[in-house]
Amino acid sequence: MPDGALPVLDVRDLKTVFKTRSGEVHAVNDVSFSLRPGELLGVVGESGSGKSVTMMSLLGLLPSPPADVRNGSVMFDDKDLLNVDAETLRKVRGGKIGFVFQDPMTSLNPVFTVGVQIMEPLRKHMGMSKKQAAARSQELLELVGIPDAKRRLGDYPHQFSGGMRQRVMIAIALACDPQVLIADEPTTALDVTIQAQILELMKELRTKLGMAVIWITHDLGVIAGIADRVMVMYGGQVVEHAPVANLFNDPQHPYTRALLKTIPTIHGERAARLTVIEGQPPIMTAPPASCPFRDRCDVAFDRCENENPQRYDLGAGHDAACFYNARTGAPRDA
Amino acid sequence: MLDSPQTPLVSVRDLKMHFPIHAGLLRRRVGEVKAVDGVSFDVMEGETLGLVGESGCGKSTCGRAVLRLYDITSGEITIDGAEIGDTSQSKLRKMRPTMQMVFQDPQASLNPRMTVEAIIKEPLDEHTKLSESEKREKVGELMDAVGLNRQFAKRYPQAFSGGQRQRIGIARALALNPKFIVCDEPIAALDVSIQAQVVNLLEDLQEQLGLTYLFISHDLSMVRHIATRVAVMYLGKIVELAPREELYAEPLHPYTRALLSAVPEPDPSLATSNERIVLQGDVPSPANPPEGCNFCTRCPSVMDICKTVEPEYFEVAPGRFTACHLYQNTNDTAD
Numbered sequence: 001m002p003d004g005a006l007p008v009l010d011v012r013d014l015k016t017v018f019k020t021r022s023g024e025v026h027a028v029n030d031v032s033f034s035l036r037p038g039e040l041l042g043v044v045g046e047s048g049s050g051k052s053v054t055m056m057s058l059l060g061l062l063p064s065p066p067a068d069v070r071n072g073s074v075m076f077d078d079k080d081l082l083n084v085d086a087e088t089l090r091k092v093r094g095g096k097i098g099f100v101f102q103d104p105m106t107s108l109n110p111v112f113t114v115g116v117q118i119m120e121p122l123r124k125h126m127g128m129s130k131k132q133a134a135a136r137s138q139e140l141l142e143l144v145g146i147p148d149a150k151r152r153l154g155d156y157p158h159q160f161s162g163g164m165r166q167r168v169m170i171a172i173a174l175a176c177d178p179q180v181l182i183a184d185e186p187t188t189a190l191d192v193t194i195q196a197q198i199l200e201l202m203k204e205l206r207t208k209l210g211m212a213v214i215w216i217t218h219d220l221g222v223i224a225g226i227a228d229r230v231m232v233m234y235g236g237q238v239v240e241h242a243p244v245a246n247l248f249n250d251p252q253h254p255y256t257r258a259l260l261k262t263i264p265t266i267h268g269e270r271a272a273r274l275t276v277i278e279g280q281p282p283i284m285t286a287p288p289a290s291c292p293f294r295d296r297c298d299v300a301f302d303r304c305e306n307e308n309p310q311r312y313d314l315g316a317g318h319d320a321a322c323f324y325n326a327r328t329g330a331p332r333d334a
Numbered sequence: 335m336l337d338s339p340q341t342p343l344v345s346v347r348d349l350k351m352h353f354p355i356h357a358g359l360l361r362r363r364v365g366e367v368k369a370v371d372g373v374s375f376d377v378m379e380g381e382t383l384g385l386v387g388e389s390g391c392g393k394s395t396c397g398r399a400v401l402r403l404y405d406i407t408s409g410e411i412t413i414d415g416a417e418i419g420d421t422s423q424s425k426l427r428k429m430r431p432t433m434q435m436v437f438q439d440p441q442a443s444l445n446p447r448m449t450v451e452a453i454i455k456e457p458l459d460e461h462t463k464l465s466e467s468e469k470r471e472k473v474g475e476l477m478d479a480v481g482l483n484r485q486f487a488k489r490y491p492q493a494f495s496g497g498q499r500q501r502i503g504i505a506r507a508l509a510l511n512p513k514f515i516v517c518d519e520p521i522a523a524l525d526v527s528i529q530a531q532v533v534n535l536l537e538d539l540q541e542q543l544g545l546t547y548l549f550i551s552h553d554l555s556m557v558r559h560i561a562t563r564v565a566v567m568y569l570g571k572i573v574e575l576a577p578r579e580e581l582y583a584e585p586l587h588p589y590t591r592a593l594l595s596a597v598p599e600p601d602p603s604l605a606t607s608n609e610r611i612v613l614q615g616d617v618p619s620p621a622n623p624p625e626g627c628n629f630c631t632r633c634p635s636v637m638d639i640c641k642t643v644e645p646e647y648f649e650v651a652p653g654r655f656t657a658c659h660l661y662q663n664t665n666d667t668a669d
């Protein structure tokens with residue numbers, strides 16, 4: 001992917017807090033990342049680490065209250081999406097930025113035919129006539145590999161299998177030729193052979209359409225297969241970020257290193273016993289004043305208790321938020 | 335780990351579980367879902383037999399049928415010397431202690447209105463004559479065994495994380511000293527970092543208590559870790575069964591090959607070098623399976639015979655079973 005190209009999407013210091021009856025939840029803390037044209041950024045992290053809230057925040061999809069997007073900027077198309085009027089945001093969303101969420105809120109409506117649901121964004125965002133939209137809908141279903149597309153436009157969601165419904169969701173997200181596609185665990189509920197079909201399709205579409213993709217998953221295998229760069233989240237923060245090969249071959253953050261050891265594989269050495277990350281994820285009730293991973297980290301030291309590490313630049317597009325230098329085995333200098 | 339286990343604790347022969355489909359005002363029977371359609375396998379004493387396959391292929395139904403949580407359509411099931419295929423449910427109740435089940439969703443399988451202690455104690459109330467204090471002591475021991483702090487005994491399941499809830503389910507399953515446990519996707523609902531904890535626990539308990547597991551999962555990497563032998567299901571049938579190493583190193587059935595090649599490996603260098611077999615289409619409905627081989631609608635090696643004749647399930651090599659016409663010839667010439 002072109003390294004020097006200007007990012008299509010640039011997120012800086014995003015901070016989202018939920019106000020609940022039992023206090024605040026600091027779900028996203030100063031998350032920054034950028035996305036270059038045509039690249040696929042993989043996002044991994046355990047459940048509750050803030051992956052979905054990050055993406056929902058930048059698309060303005062979280063109801064407020066309880067959500068409060070407190071800080072940050074989201075630059076897209078020379079505009080800060082956190083500071084545009086509702087109408088502009090609606091146009092971007094589902095238009096130039098397509099998204100597929102596992103969230104039921106954004107899944108298919110059982111009472112409308114699939115055709116009606118694909119045509120909706122085409123008419124709304126692209127101002128197409130009914131006839132144009134119908135033709136384009138058929139094209140889109142064909143693009144995502146649904147056989148007999150023309151006839152299937154008249155079918156209702158329940159007449160499709162899980163894998164096909166997910167393809168329809170992708171077709172809708174792609175309807176308006178988005179520059180960016182955000183996919184939040186789009187294959188988690190699918191079987192591996194169906195997941196393989198969708199991943200294959202994704203690769204094809206990226207080369208065909210040149211769009212940039214953010215792919216959220218907890219499956220490191222999926223990431224290894226499709227991502228150009230990877231961002232690892234833990235406790236609402238980006239703890240490591242690197243080109244895909246570096247992340248797997250030279251992980252730097254203790255969480256990433258532990259995570260890679262816990263997963264069994266199909267081909268590699270078969271460990272007699274699985275490695276476990278002891279302890280629990282952090283309860284994010286206050287802004288972090290220390291490293292969120294410290295209770296579970298096997299190399300934690302004093303400083304980790306008193307300060308939250310910033311992301312240290314390690315060169316070659318690799319950074320990690322950790323006071324410990326895994327390469328030298330010693331603490332980093334202040 | 336030392337000798338390979340040889341005596342079957344569980345033997346299943348030609349097990350079928352068909353569910354009727356009713357339709358219309360009179361709820362007339364219009365067909366049947368062949369969820370499990372003639373499977374045969376043994377589970378050796380002390381081993382873990384992995385049962386894998388895609389959603390809806392019949393894994394859970396198979397596990398539940400083996401424990402006679404259903405009245406089965408036909409077939410033989412022998413557990414620890416007793417034939418239970420057509421035993422009445424009232425007689426089965428007395429045999430329940432030997433065989434237990436751990437479920438996929440730790441949230442849904444625990445009664446939210448019962449304390450952890452009451453949940454683990456319930457099978458003891460039903461099946462033993464222990465005194466209250468003996469039962470409480472036993473509950474404490476079980477909580478120790480699965481790594482739950484005894485101080486949590488009076489809490490309710492909602493107060494626990496997913497991994498802890500699964501430990502409660504396991505403690506309850508262990509209460510009556512079972513020999514055989516069906517684990518139906520025990521880790522599927524858990525986060526990756528918690529999965530390893532539960533799997534390690536199951537392995538420790540197996541070693542300490544000599545347990546035998548049927549481990550149902552769609553996670554082929556985890557099954558490679560935990561299973562001694564692996565059975566692969568497709569549309570209600572076992573298409574291949576083999577010792578772990580052999581199955582993963584050299585899968586025979588075209589479905590097993592496709593399934594294994596579809597598993598994404600967490601290694602970017604493998605991702606580009608490995609040829610992935612991408613199957614076309616979806617799994618057919620078990621209410622209306624295709625004629626001939628069940629896999630013929632998606633099989634990359636399909637031949638004419640596959641569309642008319644169902645391949646026989648047989649032992650191709652010692653300990654290796656498969657049902658596919660590609661291997662049937664060698665069998666014929668061998669006789």
Ligand SMILES: Nc1ncnc2c1ncn2[C@@H]1O[C@H](COP(=O)(O)OP(=O)(O)OP(=O)(O)O)[C@@H](O)[C@H]1O
Nearest residue numbers: 353367369388389390391392393394395396552620
């Ligand atoms: N009580 C029932 N009545 C009718 N059909 C049923 C019943 N239980 C299961 N089935 C059907 O039997 C087939 C096998 O279901 P089963 O739950 O055994 O699948 P599975 O392999 O465990 O899938 P998963 O991986 O999704 O848990 C499915 O088509 C299912 O819809």
Ligand SMILES: Nc1ncnc2c1ncn2[C@@H]1O[C@H](COP(=O)(O)OP(=O)(O)O)[C@@H](O)[C@H]1O
Nearest residue numbers: 018020025027046047048049050051052053054
């Ligand atoms: N509506 C809400 N109210 C309160 N807390 C929430 C809400 N939605 C999400 N959270 C919290 O925000 C954190 C991040 O959640 P999320 O982004 O969904 O995680 P994931 O990385 O699994 O996608 C979690 O601690 C979650 O409990």
Ligand code: SF4
Nearest residue numbers: 291294297304322323
């Ligand atoms: S900052 Fe300290 S506690 Fe946090 S990951 Fe690094 S070494 Fe561990």
Ligand code: SF4
Nearest residue numbers: 627630633640658659
């Ligand atoms: S019997 Fe035929 S269709 Fe079935 S798996 Fe073998 S080759 Fe494929």
Ligand SMILES: [Mg+2]
Nearest residue numbers: 051052053184
């Ligand atoms: Mg999420």
Ligand SMILES: [Mg+2]
Nearest residue numbers: 393394395519
């Ligand atoms: Mg199941």
